[in-house]
Amino acid sequence: xxxxxxxxxxxxxxxxxxxxxxxxxxxxxxxxxxxxxxxxxxxxxxxxxxxxxxxxxxxxxxxxxxxxxxxxxxxxxxxxxxxxxxxxxxxxxxxxxxxxxxxxxxxxxxxxxxxxxxxxxxxxxxxxxxxxxxxxxxxxxxxxxxxxxxxxxxxxxxxxxxxxxxxxxxxxxxxxxxxxxxxxxxxxxxxxxxxxxxxxxxxxxxxxxxxxxxxxxxxxxxxxxxxxxxxxxxxxxxxxxxxxxxxxxxxxxxxxxxxxxxxxxxxxxxxxxxxxxxxxxxxxxxxxxxxxxxxxxxxxxxxxxxxxxxxxxxxxxxxxxxxxxxxxxxxxxxxxxx
Ligand code: F6P
Numbered sequence: 001x002x003x004x005x006x007x008x009x010x011x012x013x014x015x016x017x018x019x020x021x022x023x024x025x026x027x028x029x030x031x032x033x034x035x036x037x038x039x040x041x042x043x044x045x046x047x048x049x050x051x052x053x054x055x056x057x058x059x060x061x062x063x064x065x066x067x068x069x070x071x072x073x074x075x076x077x078x079x080x081x082x083x084x085x086x087x088x089x090x091x092x093x094x095x096x097x098x099x100x101x102x103x104x105x106x107x108x109x110x111x112x113x114x115x116x117x118x119x120x121x122x123x124x125x126x127x128x129x130x131x132x133x134x135x136x137x138x139x140x141x142x143x144x145x146x147x148x149x150x151x152x153x154x155x156x157x158x159x160x161x162x163x164x165x166x167x168x169x170x171x172x173x174x175x176x177x178x179x180x181x182x183x184x185x186x187x188x189x190x191x192x193x194x195x196x197x198x199x200x201x202x203x204x205x206x207x208x209x210x211x212x213x214x215x216x217x218x219x220x221x222x223x224x225x226x227x228x229x230x231x232x233x234x235x236x237x238x239x240x241x242x243x244x245x246x247x248x249x250x251x252x253x254x255x256x257x258x259x260x261x262x263x264x265x266x267x268x269x270x271x272x273x274x275x276x277x278x279x280x281x282x283x284x285x286x287x288x289x290x291x292x293x294x295x296x297x298x299x300x301x302x303x304x305x306x307x308x309x310x311x312x313x314x315x316x317x318x319x320x321x322x323x324x325x326x327x328x329x330x331x332x333x334x335x336x337x338x
Contacts, residue, residue, distance in 0.1 A: 015135075015298045017111040019049045021065065024082040025056030025089070025117035025124070028272055029141040029155025031280035032082040032116060037073040038288025039114055039139075044070055046296065051108060055085045056117070057092035057124060063104035077281060080158075080273045086117075092124050095131075102132045110134065112295045118142035118153070119320055122303060126316040129301045137291045138303035138316060143272055146190035148322035149314030150305025154287065156192065157279040159271045163197035166267055167234060171201070174232035177261060180222065180253065184246035184266040187238035193271070194238035195326055199334050203236040206334050210326050213243035219256045221338055286311065 022039050024032050036052075043050045052072070054064040076083055091097035105113075112135040115125045122138045129136050140147045143159035163185050174181045183203075187193045191208025198206035204225055205218045222233050237246050246264045254262055276284070283306065290304040290311040302313040 015296055017048065017135075017295070019051060019109050020112045020114060020292075020295060021051045021053050021060075021105065021108070021110045022068075022084070022114040023053035023056050023060065023116065024084045024086045024141070025115065025121040026086060027088075027118065027142060027144075028080075028082045028086050029143050029153070030080040030158035030272070030274055030276035031154040031284040032084075032141050033073075033076040033079045034276055034281040035116060035139055035141065035154055035284035035288040036082070036084060037077055038285040039292055040068050040073045041070060042289045042292040046292065048292070051110065052084050056087045056121070057089035057097070057101065058087040059085070060101040060104060061089065061091055061097050062100075063107070065104065065108050065110075078275050080275055082116075088120065089124075092128075098128055098131060101128070102134075105134060112136065114139065114291045114295070116141045116154075118144065118147060122316045123320050126301060126320065129316070135295060135298075135300040137294045137299055137313075138319070139287045139291050140303055140305055140319075143193065144187055144190050145192035146187075146324055147303070147305075147319060148324050149303050149307075149312065149319040151307050152279075152283060154280055154284045155272075155276070157283070158274060158277045159186070159193055160197045160200070161277055162271050162274055163193060163236075163267060164200045166265075166270070167197065167201035167203070167236070170265055171232060171234060174234060174263075178231045179261045179263055180233040180235070180257070182235045182237060182246045182250050182253070182262065182264045184237050184239055184264070186267070186271050188240045190240070190324070191238040191326055192324075194236045194241075195330055195334060198236035199330065199337065201234065201236070202337070203334070204230075204233045204338050205235045206338075207235065207237040207241040207243065207249065208326065209238055209240040209242055211331065213241055215243065215249075215252050215256075219253065222253075222257075
């Protein structure tokens, strides 16, 4: 049976507040704009004023803060990047920087914050919260998907689709020339992008930081593929793989297969751009809504996430201390299909 209350806004307000601020910080991720829109519209519908803090913690320190209206977030649901801009602030790591940020928030009468970003963003928010006590709810946004407390982060789905599209194209040319391609994807500390995009694009090997890379084994598998008359070979390497990135892997394989034509393709920042996928837009909308709801319910120093389809709130401390592990079943599957 369909629920008639589907479009009803929640009206129970446990905490009285009028003004909230929102900012995006760290590496941008497709879907951030859809999330900003959801936060702004949910807040306005619940009679809150919303302020955009530009350039993350940098803008907080400099007082780059402007009111947002429903119209400010029109026509952005489909756009990659972040209209609020982003930064990785060194100054916010200092007590002086945080004091300046607090003074600016005070002068604007800001009563609560919504922080969108990854691990570093929540570490900063956690320290700031313990020093100055402004209530804060976080929203996980990073293409790396490496955050504890949610099944998926905003931006991950778009990024892996971008990688798969790129690898499909690389495979066309790799096949024409019977070449071995080493494709490096993002993931400084985590192999989530490499693992899923590798499975989806039929990679012959996937190298991730979480597992020890055995080049002997990788080379044997590649050779087996050639023995079975497979034309091209594709290796996906996460940039943070402990053996090294694509260039190191290329050097190793060149010494093992001196007669083979090997090429490297480093996908880089194109993985962070582009229109967000449908999955990311809906995830962003749900998380933006959940963050405002969380603040109104009096939640503080937590990250809103979605696990098994349900909204959950995880304390910043827990979200930043724990590391999300790769699904061992997916690792086994990747090996099986290579
Ligand atoms: O946002 C996470 C991430 O994309 C990592 O995978 C990557 O190593 C890093 O950002 C790159 O950051 P920057 O844009 O600051 O060089």
